[in-house]
Amino acid sequence: MDSSRKLGRLGISSSVIRKFGKAIAESLFAVLIGLLGGALLMLAYGYDALRAYRALFLGSFGDLNGFLETLAFATPLILTALTFGIGVRAGLFNIGAEGQMYLGAIGAVMIGGALSLPPGIHLAAATLFAMLLGALWSIPVALLKIFRGVHEVVSTIMLNWVSFWLAMYLITYHLAEPGRAERAIPAQETARYMVIGASLTTVFIVAIGFALLTYFILWRTTIGYELRLVGYNPDTARYAGISIMKATVISFFIGGLAAGLAGATQVLGRPPSWTVYATMGNLVNLGFEGIGVSLIGRNHPIGIILAAIFYGGFLHGGRFMEFEVGVASELVRAINGIIIIALAMPELLNILKRVRRRRRPT
Amino acid sequence: MKLGALAHRLIWTAVGLGLLALVSYELSQAGIRPIKLLETALLPMTPLVLAAVGECVNERAGVINIGIEGIFLITAVLGVFWAEVLGSGLLGILMGGLFGAIIGGILGVISTYGRADQIIAGMGLNVMSLGLVQYLLMAIWAFPGIHVFPRELVLPRIALPTPIGVLRISPMTIAAIIITLLTALLLYKTLLGLRIRAAGDKPEAVDVAGINVNRVRIFASVFAGFLAGLGGAFMPLAWFGGLVKEVSAGRGFIALAAVVFAGLNPILALAASFIFGFAEGLAFAIAVTPGVKEVIPFHFVQMTPYLVTVIILAIFVTSRRFPRALGKPYIRE
Numbered sequence: 279m280d281s282s283r284k285l286g287r288l289g290i291s292s293s294v295i296r297k298f299g300k301a302i303a304e305s306l307f308a309v310l311i312g313l314l315g316g317a318l319l320m321l322a323y324g325y326d327a328l329r330a331y332r333a334l335f336l337g338s339f340g341d342l343n344g345f346l347e348t349l350a351f352a353t354p355l356i357l358t359a360l361t362f363g364i365g366v367r368a369g370l371f372n373i374g375a376e377g378q379m380y381l382g383a384i385g386a387v388m389i390g391g392a393l394s395l396p397p398g399i400h401l402a403a404a405t406l407f408a409m410l411l412g413a414l415w416s417i418p419v420a421l422l423k424i425f426r427g428v429h430e431v432v433s434t435i436m437l438n439w440v441s442f443w444l445a446m447y448l449i450t451y452h453l454a455e456p457g458r459a460e461r462a463i464p465a466q467e468t469a470r471y472m473v474i475g476a477s478l479t480t481v482f483i484v485a486i487g488f489a490l491l492t493y494f495i496l497w498r499t500t501i502g503y504e505l506r507l508v509g510y511n512p513d514t515a516r517y518a519g520i521s522i523m524k525a526t527v528i529s530f531f532i533g534g535l536a537a538g539l540a541g542a543t544q545v546l547g548r549p550p551s552w553t554v555y556a557t558m559g560n561l562v563n564l565g566f567e568g569i570g571v572s573l574i575g576r577n578h579p580i581g582i583i584l585a586a587i588f589y590g591g592f593l594h595g596g597r598f599m600e601f602e603v604g605v606a607s608e609l610v611r612a613i614n615g616i617i618i619i620a621l622a623m624p625e626l627l628n629i630l631k632r633v634r635r636r637r638r639p640t
Numbered sequence: 641m642k643l644g645a646l647a648h649r650l651i652w653t654a655v656g657l658g659l660l661a662l663v664s665y666e667l668s669q670a671g672i673r674p675i676k677l678l679e680t681a682l683l684p685m686t687p688l689v690l691a692a693v694g695e696c697v698n699e700r701a702g703v704i705n706i707g708i709e710g711i712f713l714i715t716a717v718l719g720v721f722w723a724e725v726l727g728s729g730l731l732g733i734l735m736g737g738l739f740g741a742i743i744g745g746i747l748g749v750i751s752t753y754g755r756a757d758q759i760i761a762g763m764g765l766n767v768m769s770l771g772l773v774q775y776l777l778m779a780i781w782a783f784p785g786i787h788v789f790p791r792e793l794v795l796p797r798i799a800l801p802t803p804i805g806v807l808r809i810s811p812m813t814i815a816a817i818i819i820t821l822l823t824a825l826l827l828y829k830t831l832l833g834l835r836i837r838a839a840g841d842k843p844e845a846v847d848v849a850g851i852n853v854n855r856v857r858i859f860a861s862v863f864a865g866f867l868a869g870l871g872g873a874f875m876p877l878a879w880f881g882g883l884v885k886e887v888s889a890g891r892g893f894i895a896l897a898a899v900v901f902a903g904l905n906p907i908l909a910l911a912a913s914f915i916f917g918f919a920e921g922l923a924f925a926i927a928v929t930p931g932v933k934e935v936i937p938f939h940f941v942q943m944t945p946y947l948v949t950v951i952i953l954a955i956f957v958t959s960r961r962f963p964r965a966l967g968k969p970y971i972r973e
Binding site (some may be wrong): 317323324339371373422426428429431432433435436438439442443444446447450451483514563565566569570573605606608609610611612613614615616617618619620622624625626629 | 706709710750753754756757758759760763764765766767768770771772774775777778779780784889890893894896897899912933935939940942944946947949950953954955960
């Protein structure tokens with residue numbers, strides 16, 4: 279009673295707390311289902327699931343170095359998750375982070391690797407150009423949706439593949455490092471974020487900053503309010519005179535900026551490579567994984583930061599799992615998918631409660 | 641009004657097919673034989689039409705599955721696995737269908753009784769399959785990302801005499817066309833078809849008639865999953881002759897585009913799949929043509945099917961009517 283009054287003075291009502299509590303419980307429950315599903319998959323092929331998970335969590339959260347590495351893995355995920363999250367807030371299912379991120383990385387290589395600029399300006403220019411390319415790649419999707427009614431699920435996936443082959447072409451023919459065909463030109467010294475420790479660089483702070491900025495835009499500005507209203511109830515929004523077209527374009531544009539920045543983090547802020555490999559192995563799937571991260575984080579920028587750190591730990595710890603038990607580290611992606619499916623059922627907890635009540639002898 | 645829309649769509653399909661005929665005539669002048677072009681178009685068409693026809697039924701019943709890509713990927717791996725175990729490519733494809741039906745059934749249950757957001761559940765299936773395929777490749781064959789199986793397992797193509805030459809066609813392609821026709825009959829001429837269409841448009845009416853809406857929807861999901869599973873296993877076992885981790889390469893979404901283009905009509909889905917398949921076949925035919933392959937980097941050829949899909953959707957698809965209860969779980973009031 280006393281503590282709730284204290285929180286009340288801070289402007290937090292008990293219903294808000296209950297809402298947050300329910301959201302967190304649902305996310306944790308879904309994660310549990312994902313881990314169980316992963317364990318079943320491992321047991322089916324005779325792997326020791328407990329040892330695998332132990333290696334995963336000790337590797338990613340067990341010591342400082344591992345945790346810094348986890349944060350490095352979380353950095354791009356925060357941003358690709360924001361792409362999806364801000365889409366959902368505007369009632370869109372934007373799964374185009376993958377392709378927009380490829381072009382962001384290409385943009386970072388173009389300015390950060392292929393050009394020479396004074397320090398300071400170089401880093402800023404490379405980052406901004408990457409974001410801009412990502413955003414530009416998302417605009418056709420918005421226009422196709424508004425003017426031709428093409429659903430964004432299909433158009434974003436198609437453009438992801440176009441972007442994949444475009445990026446592959448540019449890396450192979452125009453941006454390859456001379457004498458080293460396996461990768462693009464690395465970012466120059468002047469276009470690199472400072473290393474904090476392990477693979478973590480100051481670009482992590484930029485990603486957090488972008489998430490906070492997104493939060494500010496969504497909940498503290500008129501545009502953000504309109505955007506959320508369009509997502510919440512398009513009919514009401516139309517009735518209130520809000521331009522759905524504007525909200526759609528802005529949502530895709532901010533999402534594109536985030537995805538472009540996600541690509542840039544892998545080039546300008548990720549030792550030891552500081553570039554894109556010719557197979558794009560260090561980029562592929564980061565966009566899709568953002569979908570799971572966003573859903574675990576309830577499509578809320580703050581939740582997304584926490585979920586990204588959690589899932590970054592999975593990506594980093596997956597390698598320990600592979601080393602210790604021999605399970606392919608990609609299994610963590612399957613777990614992510616199971617978590618998404620579990621989260622798709624918002625009433626899962628209620629249904630379980632109902633089943634338990636029915637089973638109880640009267 | 642409804643007939644007008646159908647006529648409109650039929651006209652555009654005819655225009656598309658006419659353009660294709662014109663393009664193939666031009667290409668035959670350039671030295672690519674139309675029969676070869678048809679062969680390369682029918683292969684990519686087959687998985688697309690199987691999945692698209694199934695999804696037409698699924699969406700008619702009110703369930704939307706954007707996880708076709710995931711079913712393609714998983715059944716491709718499991719189909720190859722069972723083909724090796726059973727020593728037969730055809731049995732492998734059928735096992736792919738079986739696993740597709742199981743996945744479809746699970747999705748159907750969580751979309752109905754689980755009251756899931758179907759778009760998110762489908763995307764979850766896609767994300768899951770990205771990791772699951774690589775995990776299964778390692779767990780089953782202990783080799784990352786790629787698996788080559790014995791050539792005998794590849795389903796042979798049969799020679800079909802036609803007026804323009806001998807066409808080498810996969811028996812699965814013929815089966816897919818027959819399935820399309822039968823599905824159209826099922827949807828429009830049978831009681832079950834009526835119930836499926838009503839489950840998507842007026843679930844209350846189905847309920848009042850004493851029929852379980854959820855069961856009809858789950859049946860549709862299992863059916864759609866079965867066909868998508870056949871398509872997924874078709875790719876390695878009757879087309880590529882090998883398995884890579886990105887075996888379906890977005891085709892699950894091209895199938896979705898075909899469903900949208902067709903406005904949930906199976907026959908039009910066949911036409912749309914042929915057009916999208918033709919784009920892929922054409923791109924590769926151009927890519928291997930001497931004099932062209934030196935000029936156009938193969939990356940741009942790879943892009944073509946995806947660009948064509950978006951462009952066709954943008955140009956030809958305007959107003960479509962989808963079932964009223966599409967994507968919404970049925971809750972009795």
